[in-house]
Amino acid sequence: MKKIYLVFIILLFVFTGCQVKTIKDKDKSVIMCSTEVIDDLVRAVGGDFIETSLAIKSGNDPHSFSATERDIIRITDSSLIVYNGGGLEGRLEWALSKIGNITPAVSIIKNIPEDKLIYKDKVLNPHIWHDAMLWKSVVTFIADNLVKMNEENKQVYYQNEEIVLYTLTSLDKYIKEQVALIPKEKRVLVTEHDAFAYFGKAYGFETLSIQGISTYSEVYSIDINELADILIEKNVDTIFLEATVPARNIKLLQSTLKARGHFVKIGGTLYADTLGHNNTYDKMMRHNIDTIVRALSNK
Numbered sequence: 001m002k003k004i005y006l007v008f009i010i011l012l013f014v015f016t017g018c019q020v021k022t023i024k025d026k027d028k029s030v031i032m033c034s035t036e037v038i039d040d041l042v043r044a045v046g047g048d049f050i051e052t053s054l055a056i057k058s059g060n061d062p063h064s065f066s067a068t069e070r071d072i073i074r075i076t077d078s079s080l081i082v083y084n085g086g087g088l089e090g091r092l093e094w095a096l097s098k099i100g101n102i103t104p105a106v107s108i109i110k111n112i113p114e115d116k117l118i119y120k121d122k123v124l125n126p127h128i129w130h131d132a133m134l135w136k137s138v139v140t141f142i143a144d145n146l147v148k149m150n151e152e153n154k155q156v157y158y159q160n161e162e163i164v165l166y167t168l169t170s171l172d173k174y175i176k177e178q179v180a181l182i183p184k185e186k187r188v189l190v191t192e193h194d195a196f197a198y199f200g201k202a203y204g205f206e207t208l209s210i211q212g213i214s215t216y217s218e219v220y221s222i223d224i225n226e227l228a229d230i231l232i233e234k235n236v237d238t239i240f241l242e243a244t245v246p247a248r249n250i251k252l253l254q255s256t257l258k259a260r261g262h263f264v265k266i267g268g269t270l271y272a273d274t275l276g277h278n279n280t281y282d283k284m285m286r287h288n289i290d291t292i293v294r295a296l297s298n299k
């Protein structure tokens with residue numbers, strides 16, 4: 001029955017010409033994770049009892065995700081789907097709504113208390129993982145869902161949960177220590193899209209961006225000239241690139257400011273929506289704060 005339904009579902013999607021491959025080690029539960037950040041957390045809690053299947057490949061922009069035939073096969077072959085939600089993963093939620101309940105799917109953001117979420121113009125900002133303590137609150141949710149799937153591995157999942165919680169506490173402490181090295185008046189983070197709102201709230205930065213919460217839009221949250229006015233007024237001298245977003249808008253902002261006699265440097269590349277070469281969430285977060293401290297402090 002599942003196979004007949006699967007064929008029907010695939011017909012709903014655009015045929016991509018990809019060769020379909022099914023997954024993987026039959027002895028392990030396969031968890032499909034939408035992003036690398038989620039994949040890293042699920043693997044840390046699941047350990048050797050699970051395998052993951054990553055929906056949005058490293059370096060790809062989650063905001064522009066659209067499910068292919070191969071993705072639909074992987075979704076239906078998985079034991080569980082873990083995704084961020086809140087509109088982060090392009091058309092993934094739409095695809096899941098079309099597929100129905102054939103595979104259990106859980107949204108991380110739906111588990112976050114409403115008063116912890118950040119909205120702008122009534123639109124939810126989905127980039128919750130940039131606050132290490134808020135991300136810590138997701139760990140138990142992941143462990144509970146893995147236990148629900150494999151009750152017999154409960155002890156290992158909860159042991160792994162404790163290790164991950166400890167790692168996140170250490171990370172949060174490290175970020176706070178590093179932020180203390182930056183003069184208070186320099187704690188302004190200017191990036192391409194509004195991915196660092198949770199980071200800013202947690203660690204005391206004002207955040208400004210050219211685009212809104214998504215990179216996948218021609219609608220800009222702010223006019224470049226309007227943003228230039230704000231940066232001149234605040235005497236901001238550093239702006240940042242993002243790993244999955246073309247540099248052209250940040251370069252345009254830099255040249256707009258230069259034409260008005262205000263020089264800003266590029267402070268480095270931050271990882272907003274991907275892990276990139278960092279490979280783990282912990283390394284990605286440390287890369288970001290180290291880059292920010294190098295650029296904004298007198299270190």
Ligand SMILES: [Zn+2]
Pocket residue numbers: 063127193195213214215272273
């Ligand atoms: Zn983003």
